[in-house]
Amino acid sequence: MSKVYIIGATGRIGSSVVKELLEKNVQVTALVRDPSKAERLFGQSSNLTIVKGDYADLDGYKSTIAGHDRLFLLVHSINMAEIKVNLATIAYAAGVKQVVHVSSATVCGAWRESFIATQHYDSEIGLLSIPNRGKYVTLRPNQFFSNLLLSDDKTIRAKNEIYGTADPDQGLHWTSPNDIAKVAVTVMTEPVEKHDNCVYNLTTVKYSGNERAAIVSKVLGKEVKYVQIPVEQRYKIFTDVVRMPHFVAIGLVSIEDLAAPVNKALPILLGRPVESLDAWFEANKEKFL
Template sequence: MILVTGANGRPGSAVVREFARHGTPVRALVRNPEKADDLRALPGVDVVDGDMLWPETLESALAGVDRVLVISNAGPEMLETQCTFIDAATRAGVGHIVKFSGKDSVEGFDNEKFRSSRSHEQIQRYLFASGTPWTVLQPSQFMQVYFEEVPDIVRSGELRLPLGDTTMAPIDIDDIGEIAYAVLTTPGHEGRTYAMTGPEALTMAEVAGHISDAIGRPVRYCDVTSEDKQRAWLEAGYPPPRASAFAQLFQERSRLGRSTVDLTTHEYFGIEPTTFAEFARRNADVFRGATDYSVTPA
């Protein structure tokens, strides 16, 4: 049996949907079962509830599991949450742990400088020392994070971010789902790290252009200061630690300025990378404000 944790979140649900698309049974761990109706409606999905921080809640989730994909939100408790879960999975006899991590596409980005990316590095070191066979997935920025700019796009026709001429190489979460499915269902991935980006390094003006083309209305990029964006995030209800962390992250991306495209993982698994233009067209109703979207968890 294969277990996917964090299955209610964006990447976890994408992986579960990929299993359902292939007709492959999968177990989905959620902390809040009341939000898992969409997962229960998928064929072959066994939804179980439990808290990764509390091993006593995980016995049924881990029973008979051979492989697990470890995902949790990137909040302040991520380090403790995932290390605690790794211990529980190892004790339960799980034979292969796949860690969902991240790698910024911007050249020169130092993961150790920022809480979330530093926590991923610390968790990886803990996993490597656990003695359980491992694989690490390292996607770049998700294309879906641009959904969070929809209120500004709808209200003012502006994509307001503090990035100047910096390029990003975002990846569609559905691409990540395909890659994760391949890693979890085929042999030979132990001890390997799979980095991945989208197929293009785009300025925010180019991102705005693709959204504009998709929705049939002008959208222009407006470069703002990180302080202004942090205030906007706080006004939108972001928790202060998250707004501050995002501001620091965007300052560093702006300082470094340029992203590198890495499609080696897509090519290895024979997966055609989704362009941002394709993504924007597929989600045109979201960018028009006509369809609800899920925000990144705090």
């Protein structure tokens, strides 16, 4: 049975990965800044080891990575490429056989198209270039359903509206966070050789703004409209309301209508159909009320 080390354990995707692995009776070690938060999320389990640390303090990580054969790597930082390569290099040197890395579908666009794409591209190149590395599996999701919690939750409460720069009937590509976690767990609990150095594009579904508004309206039991807004207004929402730095906000608005093909093969990895926005929103509707 695999022994898995998790970076990013207390985030939305990472916490789902940890919970699914524990349900499968897999031994898990999680590097976290706040052990008390991890304990609240995961409770007590003989299969779970919590290690305190962060990207600037890797002593705990270095002393506990040996003995694991898989590393789940999800990093949010403006220096993500350097951090990821450092973590993976230490892991491979300690005997880890497989790194499962959450990247982004943005790397499939034009080279250095945005700050976000560049960060993920540099991460992938850096990980691939580690000397004498083990297997490296790349997961490339598009925008998450949970991105709706960046601003849609606020505008729904205030005005019963959701905003975007795309045409109301233009289909945009989305990924369920639960599906990302499920694919990661599948990869890390099946033979390393099966997934080799695979890249899995994780765009699961396509919805237009009007379709999203219809789903939200149905789940919340009230009319919610999609409103197309100028890109300048969208940028101000991200910078003034969500408090994103310029280089992140400009990157998001630049690629908000990025087109990525839906991966029709994902049910093979999931062992079930992909999650719909209807199901995800129903499970998270209290966050929008």
